[in-house]
Amino acid sequence: MTPDAWSRPEDVVETLRRKWAGGRYLTDAAHGYPFEPIAVSLKGPTASDALHHYEQALAWSQSWAPSLHPQLRLQTKSIGGRNGLPSHTVPARAWVETRPALWALLGVTAQVDHFHSLCERTALHGSGLVDWMADHPMKVLPHAELWHQLVRTVCWIRDHTTKQVYLREIDVPGVDTKFIESHKAILAELLDHTLPKDRIDTDAPKSDLATRYGFRTKPIYIRLRYLGASPLPFSELTVRADELARWSPAVRTVFVLENEITYLSLPPVADAIAILGSGYAAALLRHLPWLDNVALYYWGDIDTHGFAILDQVRGRFPHTTSILMDRTTLLAHEAHWSQEKTQAHGNLTRLTPEEAHLDQDLRNATYGPHLRLEQERIAFATVRETLMRQQG
Incomplete structure (x- = not known):
């Protein structure tokens, strides 16, 4: 074994x-x-190493002097003494025998003291979080400076109907x-531990705190435009x-499309409105039961995402008809x-057989x-002609 492979104090x-x-x-x-x-077992020189690398073996042994490492107890062993080789006593194992010695050796005494202080103060809130802290200390330490705000936030949520x-509106x-x-x-982990199961929507991701823990969520807005005469101002x-x-806007026809400027x-189309889907048509439309009673048209991009959205819309409204999502339109606009x-x-x-065939061709790079x-x-002339045809 070469001297480079011998264990150094910093290796321990x-x-x-x-x-x-x-x-x-x-x-613990x-x-x-x-x-x-x-x-911690130490790799050191053999008797042969000590013979061939005497100066390096001596320096290595001296680097382990007890005065240099007060937190360690060194266990030694003898090497050599046979076949004419001289006998030497060298370190074989380093022991850490107390927690204070371990904290000092690692330079974490202040962190440990702070962690224990956090546990003591957290216990005053009766939140049941101290056991979680003990099991996950390395998730606590990165948040140590903010820990009491995090705990108070969790306790506020625990104590209020949301x-x-x-x-x-959290008032902390x-x-x-x-x-x-x-x-x-980190709040999601703490809330999952603290709240009763009936207050956690496990189907919602931890990144969506509002939904997962029963808060009011930002309302969904739907934007619509009358294409004919509006009964409103x-x-x-x-x-x-x-x-x-x-x-219900009291129309016979609804067009759903994704692009704002096209929308x-x-x-003009008599007795019709347009709804801007903006890529989330399926999620938006499911809120509108009166769409069951209108002629519903979906117009998305001719690509795999457009057909995926169309498929989702039909999951709620099977009578949906696509427009301008066909092979003729695609081939007419190659430029x-x-x-x-x-x-x-x-x-x-x-999808209809024709839509499915085109979707497959897109996936197969036909x-x-x-x-x-x-x-x-x-081309806008194509759009105008298609909408007039639907009206007729």
Whole structure:
């Protein structure tokens, strides 16, 4: 073994630091478990190494002098003494025998003291979080300076009914929506531990605190425009989805499309409205039961995402008809083709045979890789002619 492979004091510290980073040492301390002395085996010179690298072996042995490492107890062994080789006593194992010695060796005494202080103060809130802290100390330490604000936030949520409350209304000193947004990952872990199961929507991701923990969520708005004569003093409205669900615009035809400028420039169509889907048509339309009783048309980009949205819309409204999402339209606008960055995945089961065939051709790069035709690139004369045909 070459001298480069011999264990150095900093190697021992690094070995222990990796275990510290895993949280085991602080977890045992937080739970009050007795300390078990820790042994780290040392790689050192053999008798032959000591003979051929005497100066280096001597320097190595001196680097382990007890006065240089007061936190360690060194266990030694003898090498040599046979076959004419001289005998030497060298370090064989380094022991850490107390927790204070371990904390000092790793330079974490202040962190440990702060952690214990956090546990003591957290216990005063009766939140049941101290056991969680003991099990996850390395999730606590990065948030140590903000820990009491996090705990108070969790306790406020625990003690209040949140169904009619927005996250903005949490009333904790130093806590606002930016604080909550910046620390939602750790808050989610603490809330999952603290709240009863009936207050946690496990289907909602931890990143969506409002939905997961029963707060009021930002309302969904639907934007619509009358293409014919409006019975209101407005030609265009943006309305809360839950309110629009209870009020029908009293038209026979509804066009849903994704592009805003196309939505704004649609030609007049009697007894019809346009709804701006903006990529979320399926999520928006499910709130509007009166769409069951109208002629519903969906117009999206001719690409895999457009057909995926169409498939989702039909999941709620099977009578939906697509417009300008056909092979004839695609081939007539070759000069305006572009590419999707990524294609949509999933098994689409609600497309017509013609739509499914075109969607498959797009996926198979029949006309080119990741091909798409965006709706705003379709000739406006074609749009006008198609809408008039639907009206007729």
